[in-house]
Each structure stands twice: as structure tokens, then as C-alpha cells.
Amino acid sequence: MIIYWLKQMKVASIIDNNLASPHGNRKGLSYGELAVLLLTYIVSEADHRICCLERWVKEHQRSLEGITGWEIQEKEGTDDRCGDLLRTLGITESIDQIEISLSKHLVKAYKLPTQRARSDTTSFSVYHHITEDGEEESLIKFGYSKDKRPNLRQYRQMLATLDPLGMPLLGATLAGNGGDESEYLPTWRKMTEIIGHKEFLYLADSKASTWSNRALIHREGGIYCFPLAMTQPRPKLLADWVKNPPTEVIKIIEQDERESEPSLMGNGFEVPLGNIWVEPETEKIYQWQERWLVIKSNALASRQIKGLDSRLAKGEKALFSLEKRPGKDEKLLEQKIQEILKSYRLTKYIEYSIEKKISYKKVYKGCGSRSEDSSYRRVRQTNLILNYQRLSTEIESFKIVAGWRLYVTNATSERLSLTEAVQAYKQQWQPEMGFHRFKKGRLSALPIYFRDEEKIKGLMFLLTIALRVFTLMEFVVRRQLHQCKSSLARLYEGNPKRATNRPTAEKMLRAFNNITLYIHKDDSIEISGLNLLQQQILRLMNVEECIYTTDYFASG
Structure with a gap:
């Protein structure tokens, strides 16, 4: 299921199109294909430790080769290769273009609504010690802690999401001591490129409401709604x-x-x-x-x-x-x-x-x-x-x-009545749901085991892709349930009659845990049949049941 969604999202091809090939002496999977394996491991095992990927690939090698159609060697998932992938993602200047291409594809392919978008930031506290020599250029710094741990160093993560599914359009890993004010305008500009127009309503917290942000967004044709900082x-x-x-x-x-x-x-x-704002560099006056x-x-x-x-x-x-x-x-x-x-x-x-x-x-x-x-x-x-x-x-x-x-x-x-403005800002929890998954959910980034800050950036980039998988699953299924005016039952253990029209990706993925691949002595294979709940989820996702058949498995 996870690999199917990653294929639909074209994760491997988009990464490969924007990253240079691995070292010439290294044979095997490309960076994009390795990213798919690592993402599948992170989502299915709720674990981002790259040292465990090699063992997991070895245990599931036959299944992974059959599903993907790739030739996967035993050493494809070593921590050296995964470390190279994360570091390359962390240092490349193409990471923004990867995100833009990926989000553009999803918006178009799934006909996602583009009336509202929003952004927010949070902090991730870590126990890293930084030498005095590297303090200035380090990503990990002391700053205002949203985790209420001012005694720990931290880095910040920005998420820009699309309503109503809260799917990330953009993500960025930032220094722990910086202010958020300067991030909102560049984020809005990138979102206009992804969405394809400037008519969407841009929502953020009070730090986005500086005079310069409002003036420049208005000058460039954007629409915003921000709470004002109470200074x-x-x-x-x-x-x-x-x-x-x-x-x-x-x-x-x-x-x-x-x-x-x-x-x-x-x-x-x-x-x-x-309002009047004077641009400091040119002293040009803007009125709106x-x-x-x-x-x-x-x-x-x-x-x-x-x-x-x-x-x-x-x-x-x-x-x-x-x-x-x-x-x-x-x-x-x-x-x-x-x-x-x-x-x-x-x-x-x-x-x-x-x-x-x-x-x-x-x-x-x-x-x-x-x-x-x-x-x-x-x-x-x-x-x-x-x-x-x-x-x-x-x-x-x-x-x-x-x-x-x-x-x-x-x-x-x-365009935006008083009541609509209130209802729009009430949904500001959407980026917070992503942050919750990054901190305590199935996509948890904590604790951070890496000392290499480029690897931290690469990991957070992959986690935002995994978050896209989750939110896209939820959006597609909930849209289908809303259109059919129905709900989904048998997701909750101990209460099979409980139904919901807003199932989570975690619950739906857990429903596929009991599918087994049998390998007989004559090397023939057999896959256990799907139950009614699994069949219903696949229909709601618009996914063919054949992905769990031996024909699909053999063809990759």
C-alpha cells in the first residue's frame, strides 16, 4: 500500500530528475528508489533509524523486489548508503525544486482544492552539543522553545499546507534561534508557483502580520488574513x-x-x-x-x-x-x-x-x-x-x-466575510497535526540520532513526503465518504461497530497488517485474500485490488 502511493506520487522519478546520480562505482538503486525503500520502512515501522533498514530489506527482499520490480541487493539499505542519501538531500540546492515538482504533481493529479493555504513553524529540541568553532554556522541553536525546553538546543521546522486536508506543499528546516517573520513571504511566493495562481487565501499566525509582509503580498497580488500581534x-x-x-x-x-x-x-x-508602507531600500511608498x-x-x-x-x-x-x-x-x-x-x-x-x-x-x-x-x-x-x-x-x-x-x-x-474569516482561521490546527505526527506520532523525528546537520535536513524532507502520503490517503478516502454520505466501520479494535467518516491514515494502514505472502517449496507464491474492510478501503482510495495479487507482484 505504501509503495503504491509513493509510486502514484512519482517520488522516485522526481528525486532522480533533480539529484545527481550516486558515485560511479556504486551499483544498484538510484537515490529516488532508495528514498522509496527508506520511506516505506519509516512509515511501516514508525522508525527513522537508518541503521535498521539493512536488516528490514533483507527480511522483506523477496516482497520488495516483487512489488517494485527493482533488483534489490542485500547491501542496498546499509546505513552508509542511507546516510549518503540524507546528506545529499540536505545539501542540494534542488531540494526546493523537488518539493515544488512533487506538490505540483499532487495538486494536478488529485484535483486538490486550492482556495486556502497556510503555514506555521515549530521547534524540535535536541540534546546535541556544539563546539565553539561550529556554533556560528550551526543549525542547532538555543532559541524560543515551543516545547518549553529553553535549556536545550533546537532547530525549527516550517510547514506550508493546503486546506482542507493539511497536505504539506512545502517544508523547510531552519536554524533554532531565528525569527519566523522573514519566512512567510518567500513561502507564499513558492506556494503561488505550486498552486498556479494567487487567488488563494493565505493564513498564518501573528508573526506573519508585519507591515512589510502584508505590503509585499498585496503588491504582488496575494490575499492574506492574519491575526495581529498585540504590540x-x-x-x-x-x-x-x-x-x-x-x-x-x-x-x-x-x-x-x-x-x-x-x-x-x-x-x-x-x-x-x-495603510502606508515605505520600502527601506528604495524608499518607495506603497498604499493599500x-x-x-x-x-x-x-x-x-x-x-x-x-x-x-x-x-x-x-x-x-x-x-x-x-x-x-x-x-x-x-x-x-x-x-x-x-x-x-x-x-x-x-x-x-x-x-x-x-x-x-x-x-x-x-x-x-x-x-x-x-x-x-x-x-x-x-x-x-x-x-x-x-x-x-x-x-x-x-x-x-x-x-x-x-x-x-x-x-x-x-x-x-x-471574497471573505467576517464569518468566513473566523471559520478559516479556526482551521489553523492543520499544520499542527503534521507537527504532532513529527513529534509524537508514527512519523516521529525525535529523538534525533544524527550529528550531521545535512542528514537532519534530509530526514525532515523525507518525513514531509511521508506526511504527504498520510494526508493524501485521508483526503481521498474522506472525499469519497462525503460524496457517498457513508462512513467506515471496523477500524477500532474492541469496538467494531464504531464508524467514522474521517478515518486516519494510521488506522487504515493498520487494517492491512495481516496480509501474508506464502512462498512454497517449488518457489511458487500465494498471497492471502483480502477481507471486507480491506476491500472497502481500497475502493475508497480508488486503488485496484489487483495490487494484492500474484500477477501484480510478479510484474512489479
Whole structure:
């Protein structure tokens, strides 16, 4: 099944057309054919260790030769050959052209919808140690960690995907300490080449919303919709607009296919604004019109308010414990208070003061009983008193703007309504699904065993191809199920009656685990028959059942 999809995607031929041939003394498979073997191993075994490929190829040599039609030697899968493949992919300047050619073919061959595309980045934390000599040019660096591991070095991975399947159009492995802002414009330009037009809606996170990105995308004929980064003075502007909307506020209704009745997502309004950007190099001025979308999500507002109430309760509990035992050191007490407020993000919502109460205690000299004439001395004592209270005005101001976000788009209201913009950005999880598969799923890149950074780039490139296989399988099957208004059952162990119209590639591939190739003593072969579930999946994939027959096996 995996090799069939890789053949349909023309992975081997596209790689071979863009890579130089292996060393002249090396006989056997081309880089593209070896990439197919390695990808098949990664997907089927959920393991990217190239040292294991040789043993796996040896165990499945007869099957692999029959399916592919290639002559596969025992040493085709050695870690040296795989390492050469990954390094060549990592250092070649043609890797962008390979991705563009591959994605162009898939968009055309499967008639994929091209109305929306999006991009995002994530970080991969590793335990690598870099020498001082190689620190500057290294890919592995300290940076902002989305894995919440700031103590580890990392590299970043960018994914640009196509709605609604989340199929990667592009991928790039980037240095761990860089900013994402400069990546969005080149990514958009490459996506226009793949998709073949500029009329698609480009979505990304707030780091894409720089003035230069928006100006240049608009100048070159693109359409974008980004959330705005909440840097000053935007928070104040948002608060003023929410309190006194300059235009009519409308309700945002969502119609979920699974719900019979539409639900109220929130409300919002839009403000048309003109923008000016000056290109630094040429000092040329660009002017264009945008719509600033001011949108409230009721669900987000509820979560934010509950979150603040929870943080206030926990922060006040910690301050109460500190109030009972403030200690004697004022600087230490101040430090502990700041740590609590910072930990619970309450600096704006709780104010405090530290009072000093001075008293004098009698300390008698000598031992024995005391009388009025006993001599004593007075010792000065300083007691610290912690006072704190909620800032009601700030808390109320937070609750007023809770759930509200600013978005910006250059699309007309006919091209992208307020409700459509909200629904489009709600799908921003699509690249995150790919990142999840890269980190914890069947296509996991972690842990990284390579020290060679070119091999890391080559591995991530192959993993994006494997992700294309998964997302393409899911798209084709789900489209068929949607057209037939049916669902697929018997995918879930222990609950065979459970049906779904959104099966995952992992579940569907697992359904083919029990197919066996029998080799008889006379060297004839026999393949076990397909069950009903396997036959149904093949029909939904538009794949002929003959790929699991001896005739297909013999012909490759």
C-alpha cells in the first residue's frame, strides 16, 4: 500500500530528475528508489533509524523486489548508503525544486482544492552539543522553545499546507534561534508557483502580520488574513473599539455538520483602514486598503475569564501563606511576592504593599526573678506586614476585552466575510497535526540520532513526503465518504461497530497488517485474500485490488 502511493506520487522519478546520480562505482538503486525503500520502512515501522533498514530489506527482499520490480541487493539499505542519501538531500540546492515538482504533481493529479493555504513553524529540541568553532554556522541553536525546553538546543521546522486536508506543499528546516517573520513571504511566493495562481487565501499566525509582509503580498497580488500581534498601541486600540464599536456589531453563527441547529460563536465588526508602507531600500511608498476584523469568540472569552479567576485564586492563596510568615528580610519578601505574581501572571491585577511595624521589647539583664527595679534594655524589633488586594478596574477591563482578537485582511467582504474569516482561521490546527505526527506520532523525528546537520535536513524532507502520503490517503478516502454520505466501520479494535467518516491514515494502514505472502517449496507464491474492510478501503482510495495479487507482484 505504501509503495503504491509513493509510486502514484512519482517520488522516485522526481528525486532522480533533480539529484545527481550516486558515485560511479556504486551499483544498484538510484537515490529516488532508495528514498522509496527508506520511506516505506519509516512509515511501516514508525522508525527513522537508518541503521535498521539493512536488516528490514533483507527480511522483506523477496516482497520488495516483487512489488517494485527493482533488483534489490542485500547491501542496498546499509546505513552508509542511507546516510549518503540524507546528506545529499540536505545539501542540494534542488531540494526546493523537488518539493515544488512533487506538490505540483499532487495538486494536478488529485484535483486538490486550492482556495486556502497556510503555514506555521515549530521547534524540535535536541540534546546535541556544539563546539565553539561550529556554533556560528550551526543549525542547532538555543532559541524560543515551543516545547518549553529553553535549556536545550533546537532547530525549527516550517510547514506550508493546503486546506482542507493539511497536505504539506512545502517544508523547510531552519536554524533554532531565528525569527519566523522573514519566512512567510518567500513561502507564499513558492506556494503561488505550486498552486498556479494567487487567488488563494493565505493564513498564518501573528508573526506573519508585519507591515512589510502584508505590503509585499498585496503588491504582488496575494490575499492574506492574519491575526495581529498585540504590540502597543494595539491593546488600547482594541479596548477602545470594543467599548465603543465604530461600526455595526454582527453575530457570528457557525453551522456544524454534526449539529442540526446553528450555534452562536461570538460577534464582531470590521473597520476599513488605509495603510502606508515605505520600502527601506528604495524608499518607495506603497498604499493599500485593509479591513481590520475585530472578533469575539465566546468560547475563548469563557476560557480566558475562567483562567484569570483560577490564577487569582491560586495567587492569593500563595500570598496568604506568605502573609502569615513574611520573615524579617524586606528584599527577600519583595522577591517572593514578585515571583508569585509573575508565576501566575497577576502583575497587572494585584497590588501590594509592605509595611514596617517597629516595636521595642524589654530584655532584662541577669537571671532570676524580676522586679520593678530590675535593670533591662530595650531591643528594637521590625515586623513586616504584607497587604495586597485585587485591582478591580484592571480585572473588569480584562473581562471586557476577553475573547476579542484583531485580524487583518486585504480581501474584500465579497471574497471573505467576517464569518468566513473566523471559520478559516479556526482551521489553523492543520499544520499542527503534521507537527504532532513529527513529534509524537508514527512519523516521529525525535529523538534525533544524527550529528550531521545535512542528514537532519534530509530526514525532515523525507518525513514531509511521508506526511504527504498520510494526508493524501485521508483526503481521498474522506472525499469519497462525503460524496457517498457513508462512513467506515471496523477500524477500532474492541469496538467494531464504531464508524467514522474521517478515518486516519494510521488506522487504515493498520487494517492491512495481516496480509501474508506464502512462498512454497517449488518457489511458487500465494498471497492471502483480502477481507471486507480491506476491500472497502481500497475502493475508497480508488486503488485496484489487483495490487494484492500474484500477477501484480510478479510484474512489479
